[in-house]
Amino acid sequence: MSDSVPTLSQWIAGGEVAGTPDGYGDVTNPATGKVTARVPLGSAADAEAAIAAAKAAFPAWRKTSLAKRSRTLFRFRELLDARSEELAKIITAEHGKVLSDAAGEVARGLEVVEFACGIPQLLKGAATANASTDIDVTSLREPLGPVAIISPFNFPAMVPMWFFPIAIAAGNTVVLKPSEKVPTAANWLAELWREAGLPEGVFNVLHGDKTAVDALLHSPDIEAVSFVGSTPIAQYVYETGTANGKRVQALGGAKNHMVVLPDADLDLVADQAVSAGFGSAGERCMAVSVVVAVGDVADALVPRIADRAKTLVTGDGTRSCDMGPLVTAAAKDRVSGYIAAGAEAGATLVLDGREGEFDADGEGFFVGPTVFDHVRPDMPIYTDEIFGPVLSVVRVETFAEAIELINAGPYGNGAAIFTNDGGAARRFSADVEAGMVGVNVPVPVPVAYHSFGGRKNSLFGDTHAHGSEGVHFFTRAKVVTTRWPGAGQGGLDLGFPRNV
Numbered sequence: 001m002s003d004s005v006p007t008l009s010q011w012i013a014g015g016e017v018a019g020t021p022d023g024y025g026d027v028t029n030p031a032t033g034k035v036t037a038r039v040p041l042g043s044a045a046d047a048e049a050a051i052a053a054a055k056a057a058f059p060a061w062r063k064t065s066l067a068k069r070s071r072t073l074f075r076f077r078e079l080l081d082a083r084s085e086e087l088a089k090i091i092t093a094e095h096g097k098v099l100s101d102a103a104g105e106v107a108r109g110l111e112v113v114e115f116a117c118g119i120p121q122l123l124k125g126a127a128t129a130n131a132s133t134d135i136d137v138t139s140l141r142e143p144l145g146p147v148a149i150i151s152p153f154n155f156p157a158m159v160p161m162w163f164f165p166i167a168i169a170a171g172n173t174v175v176l177k178p179s180e181k182v183p184t185a186a187n188w189l190a191e192l193w194r195e196a197g198l199p200e201g202v203f204n205v206l207h208g209d210k211t212a213v214d215a216l217l218h219s220p221d222i223e224a225v226s227f228v229g230s231t232p233i234a235q236y237v238y239e240t241g242t243a244n245g246k247r248v249q250a251l252g253g254a255k256n257h258m259v260v261l262p263d264a265d266l267d268l269v270a271d272q273a274v275s276a277g278f279g280s281a282g283e284r285c286m287a288v289s290v291v292v293a294v295g296d297v298a299d300a301l302v303p304r305i306a307d308r309a310k311t312l313v314t315g316d317g318t319r320s321c322d323m324g325p326l327v328t329a330a331a332k333d334r335v336s337g338y339i340a341a342g343a344e345a346g347a348t349l350v351l352d353g354r355e356g357e358f359d360a361d362g363e364g365f366f367v368g369p370t371v372f373d374h375v376r377p378d379m380p381i382y383t384d385e386i387f388g389p390v391l392s393v394v395r396v397e398t399f400a401e402a403i404e405l406i407n408a409g410p411y412g413n414g415a416a417i418f419t420n421d422g423g424a425a426r427r428f429s430a431d432v433e434a435g436m437v438g439v440n441v442p443v444p445v446p447v448a449y450h451s452f453g454g455r456k457n458s459l460f461g462d463t464h465a466h467g468s469e470g471v472h473f474f475t476r477a478k479v480v481t482t483r484w485p486g487a488g489q490g491g492l493d494l495g496f497p498r499n500v
């Protein structure tokens with residue numbers, strides 16, 4: 001731990017607060033290996049302070065008119081749009097992804113803010129006049145209260161923005177617990193909210209690790225939890241949160257397959273496989289990690305993939321590289337270990353990312369693009385989420401086998417098919433067990449006004465992120481039945497009310 005680097009603060013009740021952390025973690029620039037900041041590891045007391053701020057801000061925020069709330073969102077949107085480059089630089093400095101990729105992340109988060117700007121329309125309820133004689137019925141959706149958002153390292157800005165714009169627009173207050181590996185973006189966003197005029201306490205940032213998460217999961221004042229991260233922690237958060245009476249959506253890990261049928265354009269497929277497999281160094285929950293080559297497609301496809309992957313420049317994300325480093329030294333070691341295990345298990349190592357040169361200074365956590373052919377479903381490189389730049393090609397005989405292979409796996413986030421056969425694409429979309437399907441689209445991340453979410457071990461809970469499901473998650477229903485009886489319309493009636 002270095003004393004010469006800045007120490008981040010918690011952001012509670014509208015400003016920076018030192019708090020009483022249990023300790024500090026190092027924040028590292030993965031391209032150089034250098035420690036750039038210290039992040040407080042929030043204590044139970046810090047969590048209580050953040051939750052108390054969110055609780056105190058809720059009554060006034062929920063009563064704030066939709067017009068005022070949506071105007072605050074519009075101001076936040078304008079500020080974010082104007083200063084998005086600043087945020088992209090912060091992301092690159094702590095996550096490592098190349099600047100253009102970081103800018104893309106911010107742009108996708110901005111889309112959710114834009115969606116949430118329309119909250120008056122999104123919260124419009126339903127009204128029925130004269131449902132029974134002289135009785136009117138109105139259905140409303142109301143905010144929940146203080147909600148927690150717990151996010152992973154791989155999208156320091158976009159994943160929090162899948163949730164907080166809608167949560168806030170709908171009248172909730174928020175405690176964001178960002179990944180301790182990439183904490184600075186959260187404070188930057190908090191400052192932006194302040195500039196946009198959001199009242200203090202509506203958006204709070206609680207830095208920390210398991211202690212902070214557990215405090216949120218056990219707090220009686222947190223009404224709902226939106227989590228994104230690895231499958232074991234997603235399951236833990238879902239089980240602990242729901243056992244404590246909370247509404248929970250917990251998005252987990254993934255292993256996304258891309259099926260290639262013999263009629264596909266293999267040059268286009270190779271471009272897409274390389275882009276989707278190695279973008280963000282494979283540290284995307286929607287990255288393609290398995291190419292399922294049907295028939296004899298692999299013989300022509302694998303060389304095309306390898307040729308393209310060899311041209312990628314891996315290095316410091318602030319330079320004009322295609323791919324940055326992995327997030328930590330531990331991630332680099334883990335991914336390198338999988339590459340060794342894949343070769344040992346008998347897969348053909350077509351391109352080895354452990355070798356090669358990297359365009360960077362210092363001790364960055366680099367692994368270059370890696371391609372395996374002849375991968376079998378029993379190998380660890382197939383069964384496990386590697387979360388690195390490792391693309392596996394599995395060869396199958398038939399289209400039916402390809403679908404069976406995907407559906408037998410434990411994850412169900414994204415799945416894609418590449419073909420010119422509309423009927424096959426339609427069958428794939430209908431039969432594949434994945435929450436998000438791409439037809440000639442390798443990374444089918446839904447736009448903000450549709451909803452994002454997987455199946456099986458990729459999502460615990462039943463509600464996806466953003467779009468109408470996001471609005472639903474951050475609100476609860478109320479139905480008001482109204483009558484204004486006139487004189488003489490009273491009288492006793494102990495029977496169950498009937499509609500007349």
Ligand code: NAD
Nearest residue numbers: 151152153178179209210213229230233251252253254285
């Ligand atoms: P992670 O599970 O290690 O951490 C996620 C969050 O949980 C962090 O805020 C972390 O501080 C917290 N956490 C970690 N360990 C904890 C514990 N024992 N108890 C309580 N909280 C804990 O995930 P990560 O490594 O930051 O992110 C990568 C993972 O996230 C990958 O598995 C990836 O697939 C997944 N992911 C999924 C999606 C999706 O939409 N399904 C999106 C992005 C990332």
